[in-house]
Amino acid sequence: MAEQFKTRQRFQERRQRRIERRRNEILTAAARVFAERGYSNTTTREIADAADIAEGTLYNYFAGKRDILLAIARETEAPMEAAVLEAGKLEDRTAMIVMFEKAFDIFETRLPFMRTVLTEAWMDDGILKEFLVVRLRRISQALQAFIAKRVASGAFRPIDPTTGARLAMGMFAGLITPSLRGVEPLPSREQRRALAETIVDILLNGISVQVT
Amino acid sequence: MAEQFKTRQRFQERRQRRIERRRNEILTAAARVFAERGYSNTTTREIADAADIAEGTLYNYFAGKRDILLAIARETEAPMEAAVLEAGKLEDRTAMIVMFEKAFDIFETRLPFMRTVLTEAWMDDGILKEFLVVRLRRISQALQAFIAKRVASGAFRPIDPTTGARLAMGMFAGLITPSLRGVEPLPSREQRRALAETIVDILLNGISVQVT
Amino acid sequence: MAEQFKTRQRFQERRQRRIERRRNEILTAAARVFAERGYSNTTTREIADAADIAEGTLYNYFAGKRDILLAIARETEAPMEAAVLEAGKLEDRTAMIVMFEKAFDIFETRLPFMRTVLTEAWMDDGILKEFLVVRLRRISQALQAFIAKRVASGAFRPIDPTTGARLAMGMFAGLITPSLRGVEPLPSREQRRALAETIVDILLNGISVQVT
Amino acid sequence: MAEQFKTRQRFQERRQRRIERRRNEILTAAARVFAERGYSNTTTREIADAADIAEGTLYNYFAGKRDILLAIARETEAPMEAAVLEAGKLEDRTAMIVMFEKAFDIFETRLPFMRTVLTEAWMDDGILKEFLVVRLRRISQALQAFIAKRVASGAFRPIDPTTGARLAMGMFAGLITPSLRGVEPLPSREQRRALAETIVDILLNGISVQVT
DNA sequence: AATGAATGAGATTTCATTCAT
DNA sequence: CATGAATGAAATCTCATTCAT
Numbered sequence: 001m002a003e004q005f006k007t008r009q010r011f012q013e014r015r016q017r018r019i020e021r022r023r024n025e026i027l028t029a030a031a032r033v034f035a036e037r038g039y040s041n042t043t044t045r046e047i048a049d050a051a052d053i054a055e056g057t058l059y060n061y062f063a064g065k066r067d068i069l070l071a072i073a074r075e076t077e078a079p080m081e082a083a084v085l086e087a088g089k090l091e092d093r094t095a096m097i098v099m100f101e102k103a104f105d106i107f108e109t110r111l112p113f114m115r116t117v118l119t120e121a122w123m124d125d126g127i128l129k130e131f132l133v134v135r136l137r138r139i140s141q142a143l144q145a146f147i148a149k150r151v152a153s154g155a156f157r158p159i160d161p162t163t164g165a166r167l168a169m170g171m172f173a174g175l176i177t178p179s180l181r182g183v184e185p186l187p188s189r190e191q192r193r194a195l196a197e198t199i200v201d202i203l204l205n206g207i208s209v210q211v212t
Numbered sequence: 213m214a215e216q217f218k219t220r221q222r223f224q225e226r227r228q229r230r231i232e233r234r235r236n237e238i239l240t241a242a243a244r245v246f247a248e249r250g251y252s253n254t255t256t257r258e259i260a261d262a263a264d265i266a267e268g269t270l271y272n273y274f275a276g277k278r279d280i281l282l283a284i285a286r287e288t289e290a291p292m293e294a295a296v297l298e299a300g301k302l303e304d305r306t307a308m309i310v311m312f313e314k315a316f317d318i319f320e321t322r323l324p325f326m327r328t329v330l331t332e333a334w335m336d337d338g339i340l341k342e343f344l345v346v347r348l349r350r351i352s353q354a355l356q357a358f359i360a361k362r363v364a365s366g367a368f369r370p371i372d373p374t375t376g377a378r379l380a381m382g383m384f385a386g387l388i389t390p391s392l393r394g395v396e397p398l399p400s401r402e403q404r405r406a407l408a409e410t411i412v413d414i415l416l417n418g419i420s421v422q423v424t
Numbered sequence: 425m426a427e428q429f430k431t432r433q434r435f436q437e438r439r440q441r442r443i444e445r446r447r448n449e450i451l452t453a454a455a456r457v458f459a460e461r462g463y464s465n466t467t468t469r470e471i472a473d474a475a476d477i478a479e480g481t482l483y484n485y486f487a488g489k490r491d492i493l494l495a496i497a498r499e500t501e502a503p504m505e506a507a508v509l510e511a512g513k514l515e516d517r518t519a520m521i522v523m524f525e526k527a528f529d530i531f532e533t534r535l536p537f538m539r540t541v542l543t544e545a546w547m548d549d550g551i552l553k554e555f556l557v558v559r560l561r562r563i564s565q566a567l568q569a570f571i572a573k574r575v576a577s578g579a580f581r582p583i584d585p586t587t588g589a590r591l592a593m594g595m596f597a598g599l600i601t602p603s604l605r606g607v608e609p610l611p612s613r614e615q616r617r618a619l620a621e622t623i624v625d626i627l628l629n630g631i632s633v634q635v636t
Numbered sequence: 637m638a639e640q641f642k643t644r645q646r647f648q649e650r651r652q653r654r655i656e657r658r659r660n661e662i663l664t665a666a667a668r669v670f671a672e673r674g675y676s677n678t679t680t681r682e683i684a685d686a687a688d689i690a691e692g693t694l695y696n697y698f699a700g701k702r703d704i705l706l707a708i709a710r711e712t713e714a715p716m717e718a719a720v721l722e723a724g725k726l727e728d729r730t731a732m733i734v735m736f737e738k739a740f741d742i743f744e745t746r747l748p749f750m751r752t753v754l755t756e757a758w759m760d761d762g763i764l765k766e767f768l769v770v771r772l773r774r775i776s777q778a779l780q781a782f783i784a785k786r787v788a789s790g791a792f793r794p795i796d797p798t799t800g801a802r803l804a805m806g807m808f809a810g811l812i813t814p815s816l817r818g819v820e821p822l823p824s825r826e827q828r829r830a831l832a833e834t835i836v837d838i839l840l841n842g843i844s845v846q847v848t
Numbered sequence: 849a850a851t852g853a854a855t856g857a858g859a860t861t862t863c864a865t866t867c868a869t
Numbered sequence: 870c871a872t873g874a875a876t877g878a879a880a881t882c883t884c885a886t887t888c889a890t
Binding site: 037038040041119122123128147150154155156157159163164166167168169170171172173174175177178181195198199202203204205206207208209210 | 371
C-alpha cells in the first residue's frame with residue numbers, strides 16, 4: 001500500500017514536471033515569435049507552430065493568448081527582482097556598476113521575454129503597471145536616494161535626483177536598445193561589465209577631461 | 213471668360229485646401245488613437261469615429277489602414293529633419309544643447325505622431341528603416357564626430373565615440389519617455405531648455421563635484 | 425409672343441437632343457466596359473470614367489447601374505427585330521441566307537451591346553426572358569416552320585424541326601463566338617455574306633460530296 | 637508498436653479521406669450556386685450556406701473565393717480530356733459521333749461545373765486560357781484535320797476546315813445550350829447518342845433529300 | 849492530453865447611391 | 870445639370886477559441 005502510494009506520488013511528480021517543462025517550452029517559443037512580430041500580429045497558430053504542438057494544446061496549458069503574454073511577463077519578474085535588490089542597497093559606485101551589470105545580464109538570459117514585455121508595456125497599460133512600473137520605480141527610487149544623499153553631503157552637484165535617475169536609466173536604455181531591437185548582437189559578459197562601468201563613470205565624471 | 217476661369221480656379225483651390233484639411237484631420241485623429249492603443253489594436257472603425265467620419269470616407273483619402281500609418285510617419289520627417297540639421301554642425305556645447313532642445317520641441321508639436329512612429333518602429337522593420345534609421349544615424353554620426361574630434365584633441369577622455377553617442381541619445385530617451393508614454397505631461401519650454409542643458413552638462417562633466 | 429414660344433420650343437428640342445446624345449454616349453461607354461469586364465465586375469466609377477463624366481451625373485440619366493444594363497439591352501431590341509422580321513417570312517434558301525447575314529450585321533454595328541446582353545442573359549433570368557427568349561423563339565419558330573414544311577413536302581429528310589432549328593442557330597453561334605468573345609476581329613461584309621451562305625449550304629447539303 | 641503504427645496510419649488515411657470528401661462537398665455546392673447566379677454574384681456566405689458549413693470553414697479548405705472557382709475549373713479538366721482524346725483519332729464518321737457523345741456525357745456528370753467554367757471563361761481571360769482554349773483548340777484541330785484530309789481526297793466539298801470545325805462545334809453548342817442554361821432538362825443517354833448522330837449526319841449530308 | 853477542423857465575431861475594404869455645392 | 874465627397878451596407882477574409890475524436 002505504502003509502496004503503491006509512493007509510486008503514485010512519484011508518477012504525479014513526474015507528471016507535474018512534464019507539464020512544467022511543456023509550459024516553459026511554449027513560453028519560450030511564444031516569446032520568440034512575440035519578440036519578432038509583436039503580440040497583436042502573432043497568431044495562436046504561429047505560437048503553436050513555433051512550439052511544435054497543435055493549436056488546441058495551447059489551451060491545455062494557458063487560458064488564452066493573453067494569458068501566454070502575462071505568463072511571459074511573469075517570467076521576467078524574478079530576474080528583474082535581482083537588479084531591483086541590487087539597487088536597493090546602492091552604497092557606492094561599485095554597487096551601481098553591479099546593478100547595471102545585472103540589468104544587462106537579464107537581457108542576456110531572457111532577451112525575447114524582455115523584448116516582449118517592454119514592447120507591450122509601451123501600449124498596454126496593464127502590462128506597464130503590473131510588470132514594469134513597480135520595479136522601475138524601485139530602481140529609480142534607489143538611484144534617487146543615492147543621488148540625493150550625495151547632493152546633501154556635497155559630493156554631487158545639486159542636480160534634481162529624479163532627473164538624475166532618469167538620465168542613468170536612459171543611458172542604460174541607450175546601450176541596450178540596439179540589441180533589444182535585434183539590430184545588433186548582445187554584448188559579451190566582458191563587454192557588459194565594461195558598459196556598466198562606462199555608464200557609471202560618465203554619469204559621475206562626464207566625458208570631459210577634468211582640469212585640475 | 214477670364215473671370216469665369218478665375219472663379220473656377222479659385223473654386224479648385226478651395227477644394228484642394230478642403231481636401232488637405234480633411235486629410236490632416238484624419239491623420240491627427242488616427243495618430244491619437246494609434247498612440248493610445250497601437251496600430252494593430254486600432255480598427256478603422258475607431259479611426260473613423262475619432263475623425264468623426266464614416267468608415268468608407270477614410271478610403272477617399274487613404275489607400276488603406278497602413279497608408280494612414282505611413283502618412284503619419286511621413287509627417288514626422290520634416291520636424292525630425294530640423295534636429296538632424298542642427299546635429300550636422302555640432303561645433304560646441306551650445307550647439308549640442310540646441311539640438312537636444314529641438315529634439316524636445318518635436319515631441320511638443322507632434323507627440324502622438326512621434327509616439328506612433330517610435331512604437332511601430334519597435335516592431336515594424338519597414339517603419340524602422342524608412343523613417344527612423346536614417347535620421348538617427350545622422351544624429352549619431354554628428355555626435356560621434358563631435359566626440360571623436362575632442363578625444364583626438366585631448367579635451368575628452370578616450371571614450372568610444374559610438375558608445376558616447378548612444379549614451380547621449382539614451383539620456384534624451386530617459387527624459388522624454390515618461391511624456392512619450394503618456395504617464396507624465398510634456399515639459400514646458402523652459403523645462404525643455406533646462407533638460408537639454410542638463411543632458412549636455414552631465415554628459416560632459418558628470419554629476420560629481422570636481423575636485424580641483 | 426409666338427416668336428418667343430418658337431424660341432423656347434427650339435430650345436427645348438435642342439435640350440432633348442442634347443440629353444439624348446449624352447444618354448447614348450453613356451450607353452456606348454458602359455457597353456464597352458460591360459463587354460470587357462462583365463456587368464458585376466464593372467463599377468459605376470469605371471462607367472463614369474469611360475463616359476468622361478462624374479459618377480453622380482450617371483444618375484441624371486439613369487435610375488441606377490442596373491437601369492444602364494437594361495437600357496443597353498433595350499438598344500439591342502431594334503436591330504434584333506430586323507433579323508426576326510426576316511426570319512418571319514422564310515420562304516426559301518435565299519431568305520435564310522439573308523436572315524443569317526442580318527444577324528451577323530447586328531454584331532457588326534453593336535458588338536459591345538450584344539456581348540453584354542448575351543453574357544448577362546447567361547446568368548440573369550430577367551435579361552434572358554425579357555430581351556432574348558422572345559426573339560430567339562420567334563427565329564426558332566420561323567426556322568422550325570421552314571423545316572417542318574419541307575419535311576412534309578418530302579424536300580427534307582424527316583428531321584425533328586426543333587433540333588434542326590437549334591443546329592442552325594448553333595452553327596451561327598459557332599461562327600460569331602470568336603468575334604463576340606473578342607479573340608478575333610469581326611468578319612468583313614463580304615465574309616459575313618460568305619459565312620451566311622456557308623451555314624445554309626452546309627445545313628441543307630452537308631459537307632460530303634453527294635454521289636449522284 | 638507495429639500495431640500502433642498501423643492504427644495511426646489508418647487514422648491518418650481516414651482523415652485524409654474525410655478532408656477530401658469535405659472539399660468535394662464544398663466544390664459541388666459552390667458549383668451549384670455559381671452555375672445559378674454566376675461567380676461574381678455569389679457570396680461566400682451563400683457558398684457556405686449551400687455547403688452547410690460556416691463561412692470560416694471555407695478557408696480551411698480553400699485559399700479564397702477565387703481558389704474555389706479554380707478548383708471547380710480543375711475538376712472539369714479530366715472529363716474534358718476524354719473528349720479531347722476521342723477527338724485526337726478522328727478516323728471516321730463513327731469516331732466523330734463517339735466524340736460528340738462523350739462531349740454530351742461530360743455535361744451529364746458535371747453540369748454545374750461545366751456551366752460555371754464556360755460562363756466565367758466568357759469574361760475571365762485567365763479561366764478561358766487556362767481551362768478552355770487548350771482543349772477546344774485540340775478538338776478544333778482534330779476536326780480540321782478530319783475535314784482537310786477528306787477535302788484533299790475529294791470526299792468532301794472544298795470547305796474551309798476552320799469554318800467547318802466551328803460549324804460542327806457550334807451545332808453541338810446549339811443542342812447543349814438549353815440544358816446548360818437550365819431551361820431544359822439534360823437529354824437521356826439514348827437522346828444524347830441520337831443527338832450526336834444527328835450532328836454528324838447533318839454536318840456531312842445536310843437536311844435536304846439528296847436527289848439521285 | 850493532444851489534435852486540428854469548425855466556428856462566428858470582427859476586421860478591412862469596396863462600391864452603388866445620395867446630396868450639398 | 871454637373872460634380873465628387875460622404876455614406877454605410879455588404880463582401881471577403883482572419884483568427885482566437887471550442888470541442889469531438
